Amino acid sequence: MATMTTTATMKAVRIHSFGGPEVLQFEEVPLPKPATGELLVRVQAAGVNPVDWKIRQGLLGRLPLPQIMGSDFAGVVETVSPDVTEFRLGDPVFGVVAEDSGSYAEYALAPVSRVARKPVSLDEIHAAALPTASLTAWQALFDEANLEPGQKVLIHGAAGGVGSFAVQFAKWKGAQVIATASAQNADYLRELGADTVIDYHATRFEDAVDNVDVILDTIGGETQERSWKVLKRGGVLVSIVQPPDDTKAAAHGVRSEFLISKPRGDQLARIADLVANGRVKVHVDMVLPLEEARRAHELSQSGHVRGKIVLGVGHQDVGGFPGTVL
Ligand SMILES: NC(=O)c1ccc[n+]([C@@H]2O[C@H](COP(=O)([O-])OP(=O)(O)OC[C@H]3O[C@@H](n4cnc5c(N)ncnc54)[C@H](OP(=O)(O)O)[C@@H]3O)[C@@H](O)[C@H]2O)c1
Numbered sequence: 001m002a003t004m005t006t007t008a009t010m011k012a013v014r015i016h017s018f019g020g021p022e023v024l025q026f027e028e029v030p031l032p033k034p035a036t037g038e039l040l041v042r043v044q045a046a047g048v049n050p051v052d053w054k055i056r057q058g059l060l061g062r063l064p065l066p067q068i069m070g071s072d073f074a075g076v077v078e079t080v081s082p083d084v085t086e087f088r089l090g091d092p093v094f095g096v097v098a099e100d101s102g103s104y105a106e107y108a109l110a111p112v113s114r115v116a117r118k119p120v121s122l123d124e125i126h127a128a129a130l131p132t133a134s135l136t137a138w139q140a141l142f143d144e145a146n147l148e149p150g151q152k153v154l155i156h157g158a159a160g161g162v163g164s165f166a167v168q169f170a171k172w173k174g175a176q177v178i179a180t181a182s183a184q185n186a187d188y189l190r191e192l193g194a195d196t197v198i199d200y201h202a203t204r205f206e207d208a209v210d211n212v213d214v215i216l217d218t219i220g221g222e223t224q225e226r227s228w229k230v231l232k233r234g235g236v237l238v239s240i241v242q243p244p245d246d247t248k249a250a251a252h253g254v255r256s257e258f259l260i261s262k263p264r265g266d267q268l269a270r271i272a273d274l275v276a277n278g279r280v281k282v283h284v285d286m287v288l289p290l291e292e293a294r295r296a297h298e299l300s301q302s303g304h305v306r307g308k309i310v311l312g313v314g315h316q317d318v319g320g321f322p323g324t325v326l
Contacts, residue, residue, distance in 0.1 A: 003079035004089050005040065005107070007031060012105035013293040014066045018058030021294040021301075024069065032101055032109050033079075039087055039110050040079035045128035046103040046290070047072030048309040049161065053297045068102025069293065070311075071263075073110070074118055074127035084112055092118040094127035094272075096135075096263035103128075104293055106313060116268035119276035126275075126282040129308035133161035134271045134280075136261040137216070140238045141169055144257045145214040149174030154209060154230065157218035158194065159185035161308045162240065165271075166216050167192045168280045178209050180223075185306060192281065206230050217241065228252045283307030290314075 012029045034040045052069055054060055074094035077087050087093060095115035097108045118127045140162075141147045153170045157163045158179030170177045171193030179194040186197040198205045204226070211232045217224045220242035227237055233253040237244055244256035274280040285306045288296050290313045299309055 001034070001079060001082060002089055003040070005031065005042075005078045010106040011290065012068045012102065013070070013290060014068050014102075015056055016066045018056065018062070021053075021056075021297045023056060024293050024297065026291050026293070029068070029105070031107055034081045034109055035098075036081055036083055037111050037113075038081050038098060039077050039084065039093070039112060039115060041073060041075040041093060041108050041110055041115075042078045043073045043075040043103055043105055043108050043313045044124035045074045045287075045313060046070045046105075046311040047128040047131060047133070048293075048296045048300050048311060049132045050300055051132070052104075053301045056297065068105050068108075070103035070105070070108075071096050072128055072131040073097060073103035073108050074124035075108070075313075078107065086112045087115065087117075092120075092124070094118045094124070094130060095265055095268060096131045104290060104311060104313075112265065114263040114265050116265045116272055119272050121276050122272065122282075125284055125287055125310050125312060127272075128310050129161075129282050129284050130271060130275070131263070131268060132261060133308060134165040135264060135267055136162045136240055136259065137166035137169055138267055138271060139261050140216050140240060140259050141166060141173070141214070144238045144259050145216070145236045147173055147175055147214050150176070151213035152176045152178065152209075152211065153214040153216065154178045154180070154205070154212045154227070155194075155216045155218075156180050156205075156223050156227070158189050158197070159306050160218060161305070162218050163216075164192060164283055164307045165280065166218075167194050172274065172279055175214075178205075178212070180205050182304075188283070188306060192283075214238070217244075228254065284310050286310075287312050 077091040101109040159181040178196045180200045183199040215237040217239040231254045236255040238257045243258040249256035
């Protein structure tokens with residue numbers, strides 16, 4: 001097995017029980033070893049997603065404990081299993097970790113199918129912000145909704161991690177983009193390409209929009225419930241938070257889909273090209289050191305992050321800086 005690593009242990013953020021942010025423990029743990037088809041990556045940055053605090057709380061089932069938190073990473077290939085030909089030692093990469101690994105750590109395992117090469121123009125902080133959020137937006141709009149140029153798309157929760165990428169992907173595809181967000185995110189979303197921004201605190205979206213071809217629902221609940229009537233017949237609602245009611249979809253003459261995103265390195269490579277070519281921006285709201293994972297979870301759980309939160313791993317200079325767009 002080719003390797004650049006000599007250490008036997010590493011720092012990681014683990015949970016030993018389910019609960020609030022206080023169950024996140026910054027501790028020394030054994031270095032993981034790559035299985036067939038896997039890479040060991042020296043993590044430079046870990047993206048934070050709402051699913052991380054949902055797992056921490058035990059909302060997604062009782063996973064085996066202890067568990068290293070986090071799925072998204074950017075870093076450098078440190079060890080490759082002998083069958084791997086796609087990546088070499090020292091390659092800068094980003095992607096999604098293996099099922100039994102975690103990215104809130106100095107090292108993480110990833111199957112090659114979940115990894116893409118990091119473009120030189122993309123730093124590791126912004127690369128780590130991409131995987132889950134951008135893949136979810138991509139798969140919802142293109143794999144599930146088959147969004148076409150000229151179509152009208154309504155994106156709920158547009159200022160969040162998934163929404164920020166969805167607005168840009170839809171615009172890039174040539175769709176007419178309507179976004180829901182708070183008033184303070186209106187300028188941000190127009191800069192990303194939204195044609196119309198509806199302040200959901202001030203206006204009921206169903207009073208402001210109709211005849212929509214595609215809805216991306218990142219909110220669920222009554223937002224999803226009120227969405228059916230703004231779709232045109234033959235339209236589609238894709239939810240990433242709550243399985244839509246097929247009976248209601250049929251009653252409105254529309255299609256509904258529930259997406260659980262898939263960690264695909266090939267799609268990440270296409271998305272990375274769009275970022276490298278300046279077609280898509282990555283907005284990082286806050287960068288915190290790995291040691292401050294608890295604070296990162298509190299911020300994510302507030303439900304009002306703009307873009308993404310990223311944990312810097314092994315960065316001496318990360319002190320929690322806001323508002324970086326690449
Ligand atoms: N199924 C999957 O595979 C999958 C994948 C990724 C994410 N998800 C889920 O999808 C959801 C969104 O993920 P995310 O990463 O985008 O979350 P996020 O970054 O935490 O989203 C935060 C954004 O939601 C907006 N928001 C909150 N309430 C809103 C409302 N009623 N109407 C419109 N916007 C609202 C906030 O904007 P304001 O501050 O302007 O209110 C904020 O910008 C999460 O529940 C996550 O777990 C599922």
